[in-house]
Amino acid sequence: MALRQTELRPLGKPVGRKEDPRLIRGKGRYVDDIMLPNMLHLCVVRSPYAHARIRRIDASAALAAPGVKLVLTGEDLAKMNLAWMPTLAGDRQMVLATEKVLFQYQEVAAVVAETRAQAEDAAQLIEVDYEPLPVVVDPFYALSPEAPILRDDKEKKSNLIFHWEAGDREETEAIFREAPVVVKQDVRFPRVHPSPLEPCGCVADYDTARSKLTFYVTSQAPHAHRTVLALVSGLPEHQIHVISPDVGGGFGNKVPVYPGYVCAIVASLKLGVPVKWIETRTENIASTHFARDYHMTAEIAAREDGKVLALRVKTVADHGAFDGAADPSKFPAGLFSIVTGSYDFKAAFVEVDGVHTNKPPGGVAYRCSFRVTEAAYLIERVMDVLARRLGMDPAELRMRNFIRKEQFPYRSPTGWVYDSGDYEKTLTLALERIGYEELRREQAERRARGEFMGIGISTFTEIVGAGPSHTFDILGLKMFDSAQIRVHPTGKVIARLGVRHQGQGHETTFAQIIAEELGLTVDDVLIEEGDTDTAPYGLGTYASRSTPTAGGAAALCARRIRQKARKIAAHLLEVGEDDVVWDGTAFSVQGLPGRSVTMKDVAFAAYTNVPEGLEPGLEASYYYDPPNLTFPNGAYIAVVDIDKGTGAVKVRRFLAVDDCGTVINPMIVEGQVHGGLTEGFAIAFMQDIPYDADGNCLAPNWMDYLVPTALDTPHWETDRTVTPSPHHPIGAKGVGESPNVGSPAAFVNAVVDALSPLGVEHIDMPIYPWKVWSILRAHGVTE
Amino acid sequence: MKIAVKVNGRLYESDVEPRTLLAYYLRETLNLTGTHIGCDTTSCGACTVLLDGEAVKSCTVLAVQANGREVMTVEGLEQNGQLHPVQKAFWEAHALQCGYCTPGMLMASYALLQDNPAPTEAEIREALSGNICRCTGYVNIVKAVQLAARELSGEGQEALQEVEAHGASSN
Ligand code: FES
Ligand code: FES
Numbered sequence: 001m002a003l004r005q006t007e008l009r010p011l012g013k014p015v016g017r018k019e020d021p022r023l024i025r026g027k028g029r030y031v032d033d034i035m036l037p038n039m040l041h042l043c044v045v046r047s048p049y050a051h052a053r054i055r056r057i058d059a060s061a062a063l064a065a066p067g068v069k070l071v072l073t074g075e076d077l078a079k080m081n082l083a084w085m086p087t088l089a090g091d092r093q094m095v096l097a098t099e100k101v102l103f104q105y106q107e108v109a110a111v112v113a114e115t116r117a118q119a120e121d122a123a124q125l126i127e128v129d130y131e132p133l134p135v136v137v138d139p140f141y142a143l144s145p146e147a148p149i150l151r152d153d154k155e156k157k158s159n160l161i162f163h164w165e166a167g168d169r170e171e172t173e174a175i176f177r178e179a180p181v182v183v184k185q186d187v188r189f190p191r192v193h194p195s196p197l198e199p200c201g202c203v204a205d206y207d208t209a210r211s212k213l214t215f216y217v218t219s220q221a222p223h224a225h226r227t228v229l230a231l232v233s234g235l236p237e238h239q240i241h242v243i244s245p246d247v248g249g250g251f252g253n254k255v256p257v258y259p260g261y262v263c264a265i266v267a268s269l270k271l272g273v274p275v276k277w278i279e280t281r282t283e284n285i286a287s288t289h290f291a292r293d294y295h296m297t298a299e300i301a302a303r304e305d306g307k308v309l310a311l312r313v314k315t316v317a318d319h320g321a322f323d324g325a326a327d328p329s330k331f332p333a334g335l336f337s338i339v340t341g342s343y344d345f346k347a348a349f350v351e352v353d354g355v356h357t358n359k360p361p362g363g364v365a366y367r368c369s370f371r372v373t374e375a376a377y378l379i380e381r382v383m384d385v386l387a388r389r390l391g392m393d394p395a396e397l398r399m400r401n402f403i404r405k406e407q408f409p410y411r412s413p414t415g416w417v418y419d420s421g422d423y424e425k426t427l428t429l430a431l432e433r434i435g436y437e438e439l440r441r442e443q444a445e446r447r448a449r450g451e452f453m454g455i456g457i458s459t460f461t462e463i464v465g466a467g468p469s470h471t472f473d474i475l476g477l478k479m480f481d482s483a484q485i486r487v488h489p490t491g492k493v494i495a496r497l498g499v500r501h502q503g504q505g506h507e508t509t510f511a512q513i514i515a516e517e518l519g520l521t522v523d524d525v526l527i528e529e530g531d532t533d534t535a536p537y538g539l540g541t542y543a544s545r546s547t548p549t550a551g552g553a554a555a556l557c558a559r560r561i562r563q564k565a566r567k568i569a570a571h572l573l574e575v576g577e578d579d580v581v582w583d584g585t586a587f588s589v590q591g592l593p594g595r596s597v598t599m600k601d602v603a604f605a606a607y608t609n610v611p612e613g614l615e616p617g618l619e620a621s622y623y624y625d626p627p628n629l630t631f632p633n634g635a636y637i638a639v640v641d642i643d644k645g646t647g648a649v650k651v652r653r654f655l656a657v658d659d660c661g662t663v664i665n666p667m668i669v670e671g672q673v674h675g676g677l678t679e680g681f682a683i684a685f686m687q688d689i690p691y692d693a694d695g696n697c698l699a700p701n702w703m704d705y706l707v708p709t710a711l712d713t714p715h716w717e718t719d720r721t722v723t724p725s726p727h728h729p730i731g732a733k734g735v736g737e738s739p740n741v742g743s744p745a746a747f748v749n750a751v752v753d754a755l756s757p758l759g760v761e762h763i764d765m766p767i768y769p770w771k772v773w774s775i776l777r778a779h780g781v782t783e
Numbered sequence: 784m785k786i787a788v789k790v791n792g793r794l795y796e797s798d799v800e801p802r803t804l805l806a807y808y809l810r811e812t813l814n815l816t817g818t819h820i821g822c823d824t825t826s827c828g829a830c831t832v833l834l835d836g837e838a839v840k841s842c843t844v845l846a847v848q849a850n851g852r853e854v855m856t857v858e859g860l861e862q863n864g865q866l867h868p869v870q871k872a873f874w875e876a877h878a879l880q881c882g883y884c885t886p887g888m889l890m891a892s893y894a895l896l897q898d899n900p901a902p903t904e905a906e907i908r909e910a911l912s913g914n915i916c917r918c919t920g921y922v923n924i925v926k927a928v929q930l931a932a933r934e935l936s937g938e939g940q941e942a943l944q945e946v947e948a949h950g951a952s953s954n
Pocket of ligand 2: 197248249503878879880881882883884885915916917918919
């Protein structure tokens with residue numbers, strides 16, 4: 001059954017997941033599973049218009065409807081100073097609209113009733129008198145002088161949110177002036193939505209007798225949410241208890257605070273009973289934070305032999321009505337300046353304009369650490385454009401330009417210091433494993449027969465693990481993470497962490513780290529997360545930060561325990577501390593292999609027989625502030641065949657070679673890669689949230705916003721290289737997002753490669769069959 | 784309306800509003816919260832249960848339609864404290880991550896294996912195409928169903944060893 005949980009030295013082994021037994025029994029405890037006595041249900045009333053003035057809201061019929069206990073409007077919230085709340089990007093967002101609405105599906109009122117059905121019925125009875133206003137959907141138009149200013153609450157003179165630059169403009173310009181080869185490409189990364197299978201929701205339970213709010217919520221960052229709630233509501237932080245129970249996927253969507261949460265809390269405060277709000281799928285897609293929507297132009301200056309010299313990037317980012325981008329404060333466009341990727345550019349200059357439009361607020365770091373997906377996609381796409389221009393093989397071009405392994409730590413021209421990597425090794429392994437040369441030969445043969453087969457490569461560098469706190473914060477909260485370990489007398493351990501997983505398997509991997517450090521088994525260690533009353537403060541799980549931050553905290557916290565344990569061991573072994581050695585499973589006396597005590601012996605002694613002067617007990621906490629980020633990398637190769645009749649792209653093979661440093665649990669790493677590839681595949685071929693000219697969301701459900709099924713999804717092949725991070729306590733780098741960050745470019749490069757005989761240089765995602773079909777027909781290909 | 788439904792072998796008699804969906808009836812009236820709800824368009828399959836042995840999306844069936852019939856939910860898979868082979872296989876093959884789709888996946892897989900004890904990969908993918916998983920990428924789900932099929936047909940030990948060997952040497 002559960003594989004090898006009782007083994008010592010579990011690090012690096014495919015230990016079966018400890019979280020699974022409850023989940024496969026249907027005994028997970030997700031927010032919607034929480035049913036409390038007297039609990040009421042909240043339903044949000046949303047705007048049908050993307051931009052409209054609100055003349056009047058009449059809730060009288062709703063208030064008279066069966067079961068209704070409360071109706072909230074923006075005016076009610078304004079009286080409590082809660083009509084607006086801060087977004088993670090330091091913008092402000094309406095909780096319930098007052099005066100006007102700025103996007104379709106914006107929250108306008110909330111109804112609380114005895115049952116969800118009653119709340120929904122009553123919501124229909126709320127009459128809102130709207131006066132439609134001109135709608136801005138195109139971010140380029142939004143920047144033009146004739147566009148209406150959307151955010152008059154901010155007294156802004158334009159729809160520009162920020163202009164942000166990185167790199168050296170002058171040096172870059174100078175290189176471009178002299179460069180023998182320059183390529184330029186416009187690339188759009190469509191607006192997509194993370195869409196975890198479990199929608200967002202909460203249960204707010206205010207206990208008037210104890211003045212304590214217990215708040216169950218689908219949260220990736222419970223501590224940060226507690227602090228934000230305290231700041232917004234004025235309730236003291238220690239009287240807010242945030243519990244993030246099992247979370248059914250997050251992918252960045254469960255990082256922000258949503259208006260429904262605030263409404264449920266207000267309703268519970270007012271009514272003194274628990275109030276549940278669970279959004280529908282449509283609400284999830286059409287109103288909670290989206291991701292991407294980057295309009296990018298990149299230019300590469302290069303020599304004729306393919307050596308790249310400089311990179312210049314200009315970007316317009318559509319952030320919707322409120323800037324909700326989940327980004328560290330110092331980086332308004334997130335870590336987008338990682339856009340030089342795996343290549344050794346002499347110079348780079350990157351600029352980003354963030355823009356308001358009449359669309360839902362965003363964007364979140366959807367299975368990516370803050371705009372890295374956009375950056376990796378762009379550079380990997382444009383490197384292929386350069387290869388084609390030079391008539392070079394794209395693998396060869398990459399090999400020629402990689403940052404070489406002896407260059408690490410490597411400072412990029414936009415200021416990042418990459419920790420470690422061996423890019424050549426990763427790509428070499430990928431090329432060998434896929435049989436690259438053979439595939440190219442096959443491709444030539446097929447081309448000669450008029451068939452369209454493509455091979456796409458993406459060799460990307462991720463940047464994950466936010467902190468460190470000297471440069472990273474969210475809303476001023478410094479980014480580090482934490483662990484607290486308590487060893488009980490019998491050697492059983494409870495460890496609590498400041499992160500909160502949503503399927504990543506923390507209960508197993510962190511147990512592996514701690515068991516490894518303490519010489520125990522995975523079964524000996526219980527991991528708890530997501531309860532702010534018990535877990536130490538942390539910034540949560542997103543942006544592949546858990547292993548780089550909390551994983552480091554777990555290891556260092558365990559080492560702190562080991563330090564104390566050594567003292568107790570010396571006492572038990574009746575030798576000086578310096579004579580005690582730790583071999584990974586027990587303490588023994590140097591030179592006397594027969595005399596040893598295990599961590600279990602020490603644990604018991606810590607409560608029964610401590611040396612004089614030593615504090616009893618065996619527990620520790622550690623707040624780990626990493627010195628730097630970590631930089632996983634990968635080499636991905638996609639092989640596709642295009643059906644000339646339909647334009648359908650068949651992904652024949654896909655190989656992902658990842659290097660995420662030390663691997664804690666290979667089975668979980670592989671699972672994370674599979675999942676990320678599937679989401680990357682969806683982005684490349686299926687997903688986009690389009691808006692019509694009136695700002696209507698055209699894909700607010702899973703019939704129009706396509707998520708891949710078992711039938712659509714290719715079979716994934718994986719492999720890896722291991723280049724440990726030199727600064728992480730166990731050398732681990734984080735992997736969850738790499739496949740989502742790295743794969744879109746491999747897919748698109750493969751399709752463009754397939755169509756390159758027709759002169760195609762670029763196709764924007766998503767690559768729907770009709771797009772390919774149109775290209776084929778436009779070039780006279782008729783089957 | 785009064786209904787009588789046998790769920791996981793036990794008879795329940797309840798009074799429900801005619802518009803109550805089976806998924807909500809199971810979750811809220813019977814407190815069987817293993818059946819999940821992920822969408823409002825019958826797209827995701829998180830709510831899949833068996834109705835008289837046939838896999839249905841319980842968000843699209845009215846509770847009253849289950850009157851006089853038998854329902855099996857994920858809570859009914861385990862027998863006498865023993866996990867069903869399909870549950871074990873999901874665990875062993877790492878076919879779940881957040882676990883939200885899992886009850887629906889398990890029920891759809893169970894139904895498939897009832898009809899077709901030795902499905903091909905294509906048949907498995909087809910049978911599960913009404914169930915969305917946002918986490919796993921399906922490769923391991925398919926593997927789990929294959930493993931469960933072999934276990935049910937008595938090849939269990941061998942299949943388990945193969946998975947273990949794969950797990951240990953994968954990559
Ligand atoms: S909840 Fe029933 S199919 Fe999605
Ligand atoms: S395991 Fe998360 S949706 Fe399937």
